[in-house]
Amino acid sequence: MGSLRFVVQLHRARRLHYDFRLEVGGVLVSWAVPKGPSLDPKVRRAAFQVDDHPMEYVAFEGVIPAGTYGGGDVIVWDAGRWVPYKDADPAAAVGRGELHIELHGEKLRGKFVIVRTRRDEWLLLKKRDEFAVDGWDAGACPLSVLSGRTSDEVKADPEWFWRSDLPAAEAAVPARSRTPTIEADTEGLDAIKENGTWEVFGRSLRVTNLSKVLFPGLPGEEPVTKRELLRYTAEIAPTLQPYLAGRALNLHRFPGGADTKGFWQKALPAHAPEWLPRWTEPGSGTEYLVADEPAALVWAANYGGLEWHPWTSKVDRPDLPSYALIDLDPGTGTGWEDLVLLARLHRTAFEHLGVEAFAKVSGRRGIQVWVPVERGPGFAETRAWVERLSRSVGAVVPELVSWAWEKAERGGRARLDFTQNAVNKTLVAPYSPRPAPGAPVSAPIAWDELDDSALRPDGFTIRTIGARLAARGDVFSGVLRAAQRLPKL
Structure with a gap:
């Protein structure tokens, strides 16, 4: 039998421990030490047998999101090859409760035996050989053999997240924030005078009325034309598209521009190009746009869709949300400072619960929070969870809060709306424009920005968000990788 892979991962979950994993029969047989x-x-050393792990986990170093199985930071503390030196069939030896192994790692070398004492309880022992070291302790060797970093360094700046809700081959997802990549031929757009065909993201798109004003200008600024909106859409599409992929898209259309009355359009028009990704809703037969490629979003903007609203569920299971939504809107008698206070209270609640949540200013007056969840609970469960959470927060400042079934103006109080957690109810997408002067966007924010007195709900526009992305990256990207189980409240 040839050598097999082994890894020891230093894992800080609820308690620090070392995950000792041996390749056996195509999986990682695992013990917590x-x-x-x-x-x-x-x-x-006491060792406790845990579930087998997929081989794809053998080189994982990064963070397992809070609220999921094993949530915490992980480093590859040791790794290498191993051979059985007494047992021709390691799987059978594990079944019998005694496995003799020879390790060829960077820290662990030589012969060991792991012996079951009762059920899932085992002992891990080093044999006396040339690699034995009296008094040797694992805590004296804290660095990763993969990156040379400590657990604290990996936690502070992980390169990977492990998504246990995804297939093993896709479960390790990049953790580093993406910055926008401009792949569209914006020079081709500039070459079109008023109407013409734009080759964008490999698609031929007929664009019209490029000089038309869609958004009034802010004081001292020029108005925003359709050409500028299409350029922004092409530039932001590579960053935004992962938030839209696999989801039906509702469009808030303003064909006459942001200062005219808009209307919702859900069904694709009959003249929509054949290449557009689409999905037909069971029962209703409504055919929705699914922006599975960047050019589809550019088409939507050219069609007059100034706001983009993706479903919170995917088209393969429209009954199962992957986000829980919290919508904070001011009333006539509450100011922006009051709304920020409510958002800070939610921030504290999430920290207390160990829940990862991601905030953005709405681009109009409010603040919205997306909580990524593992698919499984239905909308009734996520809605009930958000309601309980918001009621707990609202109880701290009852004088500021009204509820979803009350008018926002009742007493001038802010509105905590949990009713958006339903099939085909949506909040605006991150980076989507809003129909207001200057073309403000719904901009993701880091939680600590709630403490910045300069923060405003409509303070970022299609003209300024690019510089922010270049400087800070996409601070909302954790929504894509942090699926978690919602804790009981």
């Missing part, structure tokens, strides 16, 4: 392996033959 609270005090870590030792090269000292006099030391016996």
Whole structure:
């Protein structure tokens, strides 16, 4: 039998422990070793057998999102190859409760034995050989053999997240924030005088009325034309498209521009190009746009869709949300400072619960929070969870709060709306324009920005958001990787 892979991952979840994993039969047979392996033959380490892990996990180093199985930071503390030196069939040896192994790692070398004492409880022991070291302790060797970093460094700046709700081959997702990549031929757009065909993202798109004013200008600024909106859409599409992929898209259309009355359009028009990705809703037969490629979003903007609203569920299971939504809107008697206070209280609640949530200013008057969830609970459950959470927050400042079934103006109080957690009810997408002067966008924010007195709900526009992305990256990208189970309240 040839050598097999092994890894020891230092894992800080609810408690620090070392995950000792051996390749056996195409999976990683795994034990949690609270005090870590030792090269000292006099030391016996308690080990607790846990679920087998997929081989794709063997080189994982990063963060498992809070609220999911094993949530915490992980480093590759040791890795290498191993061979059985007494057992021709390691799987059978594990089944019998005694496995003799020879490790060829960077920290662990030589012969070991792992012996079951009762059910899932085992002992890990080092044999006396040339690699034995009296008094050797794992805690004296804290660095990753993969990156040379400590657990604290990986936690502060992870390169990968592990999504246990995804297939193993796709579960390790990049953690580093994306910055926008301009792949569209905006020079081709500039070459069109008023009407023409624009080759964008590999598609031929007929564009019209490029000099038409769609958004009034802010004081001292020029108005925003259709050409400028299409250019922005092409530039932001690579960053935005992952938030839209696999989801039906509702469009808030303003064919006459932002200062005219808009209307909702859900069904694709009959003249929509054949290449557009689409989905037909069971039962209603309504055919929706699905922006599975960047050119589809550019088409939507050219069609007069100034606001983009993706469903919170995907088309393969429209009954199962992947986000829980919290919508904070001011009333006539509450100011922006009051709304920021409510958002800070939600921030504190999430920290207390260990829940990852991501905020954005709405681009108009409010603040919205997206909480990524593992698919499984239905809309009734996510709606009830958000209602309980918001009621707990509202109880702290009852004088500021009204509820979803009350008018926002009742007493001038702010509105905590949990009713958006329903099939085909949506909040505006991150980076979507809003129909107001200057073309403000719904901009993601980091939680600490709630403490910045300069923050405003409509303070970022299609003219300024690009510089913010270049400087800070996409601070909302955790929504795409942090699926989690909602804790009981």
